[in-house]
Amino acid sequence: MNTYILGIESSCDDTSAAILKDTFVLSNIIANQDVHKKYGGVVPELASRAHQKNIIPVIEQALKDANINKKQLHAIAFTNGPGLLGSLLVGTSFAKAFALASNIPLIEVDHLQAHILAHFVQQENKIKPTPTFPFLCLIISGGHTQIVKMDDYFTMTVIGKTIDDAAGEAFDKSAKILGLPYPGGPLIDKYAQIGNSEKFKFATPSVPNLNFSFSGLKTSILYFIQKETIKNPDFIETYKTDLCASIQKTIIDILIHKLEKAVKKTGIKQVAIAGGVSANSGIRKALLEKQNTDSWKVYIPEFQFCTDNAAMIAITGYFKYKQKVFSSQNISPYSRSSFK
Numbered sequence: 027m028n029t030y031i032l033g034i035e036s037s038c039d040d041t042s043a044a045i046l047k048d049t050f051v052l053s054n055i056i057a058n059q060d061v062h063k064k065y066g067g068v069v070p071e072l073a074s075r076a077h078q079k080n081i082i083p084v085i086e087q088a089l090k091d092a093n094i095n096k097k098q099l100h101a102i103a104f105t106n107g108p109g110l111l112g113s114l115l116v117g118t119s120f121a122k123a124f125a126l127a128s129n130i131p132l133i134e135v136d137h138l139q140a141h142i143l144a145h146f147v148q149q150e151n152k153i154k155p156t157p158t159f160p161f162l163c164l165i166i167s168g169g170h171t172q173i174v175k176m177d178d179y180f181t182m183t184v185i186g187k188t189i190d191d192a193a194g195e196a197f198d199k200s201a202k203i204l205g206l207p208y209p210g211g212p213l214i215d216k217y218a219q220i221g222n223s224e225k226f227k228f229a230t231p232s233v234p235n236l237n238f239s240f241s242g243l244k245t246s247i248l249y250f251i252q253k254e255t256i257k258n259p260d261f262i263e264t265y266k267t268d269l270c271a272s273i274q275k276t277i278i279d280i281l282i283h284k285l286e287k288a289v290k291k292t293g294i295k296q297v298a299i300a301g302g303v304s305a306n307s308g309i310r311k312a313l314l315e316k317q318n319t320d321s322w323k324v325y326i327p328e329f330q331f332c333t334d335n336a337a338m339i340a341i342t343g344y345f346k347y348k349q350k351v352f353s354s355q356n357i358s359p360y361s362r363s364s365f366k
């Protein structure tokens with residue numbers, strides 16, 4: 027018998043619902059929140075209000091697109107953290123009420139674990155190879171940057187992490203300095219594709235072990251731009267594509283360098299990426315090159331499963347359902363990562 031899972035994601039500024047039939051995605055609906063654009067970042071109170079508005083229509087659409095009735099669902103999985111508490115509360119409260127009313131199991135899901143397990147989501151007529159254990163996963167999102175060793179679906183060890191900003195923040199904050207709207211990561215990526223990545227050099231951090239730091243890079247970019255803009259007020263506009271390409275290359279070089287160290291240290295050559303920044307064309311290209319030059323086996327998720335989405339919550343819920351790992355109605359969301 028097939029298992030149908032409804033997944034709900036509401037940790038930040040995207041409201042998403044997905045239906046999975048075993049590991050196959052039947053629908054994956056995402057409602058973005060444009061309301062934050064003019065503030066240059068996510069405003070928590072506005073995010074939770076938008077989730078409240080979006081959650082029912084998004085779930086109804088997910089059921090409709092999957093062409094299933096809610097009575098067919100076996101369980102409901104939801105993001106329990108980390109994220110913005112007000113946003114998480116919307117998904118958590120809905121999931122609890124839905125589980126109670128439908129008399130089906132409630133399954134809490136960790137957002138970061140879900141980003142990694144997104145690699146196991148399959149699409150009909152488009153079956154792809156999935157990583158085998160153990161593998162390394164670089165999580166690069168707006169809030170996190172970690173290298174995780176995955177020994178099985180639920181045994182994960184963080185072997186490196188950022189000591190300050192996340193990779194997504196490095197993109198977004200650099201974009202802000204260039205006057206680009208939030209979130210700036212995709213725009214830097216777009217301009218970088220037609221720019222010269224060797225034109226400008228920025229300071230790269232020296233952080234021990236497998237840890238990362240991005241705050242110095244942001245300061246280095248800010249001072250450089252301030253200095254050049256005094257000499258030439260049109261500096262940013264004139265060199266926009268070269269600046270984006272150079273910033274992107276610097277961030278990618280930092281990430282790849284640490285991944286190389288992680289592969290060397292663990293002897294594991296299966297390398298996956300996850301999280302919003304894995305949509306970046308530069309990191310994708312750099313990793314595919316490593317496949318040729320250093321015989322890594324690289325796993326890159328499809329765009330729709332890189333940024334926040336509920337299919338990744340549903341697949342994590344599916345694996346937990348198979349092991350009968352359910353949550354109680356007393357569960358409450360958490361804002362900070364529980365991974366050590």
Ligand code: KG4
Pocket residue numbers: 038166167168169170193194195197198209210211212215301302303304305306307332333334
């Ligand atoms: O995983 P995600 O959707 O949300 C979090 O859990 O944080 O990641 C969002 C981050 C943002 O910082 C955004 O700028 C970045 O992913 N991002 C990108 C690209 N697409 C999204 N960064 C660089 N290049 C991209 N193409």
Ligand code: ZN
Pocket residue numbers: 137141167168301302333334
């Ligand atoms: Zn995320």
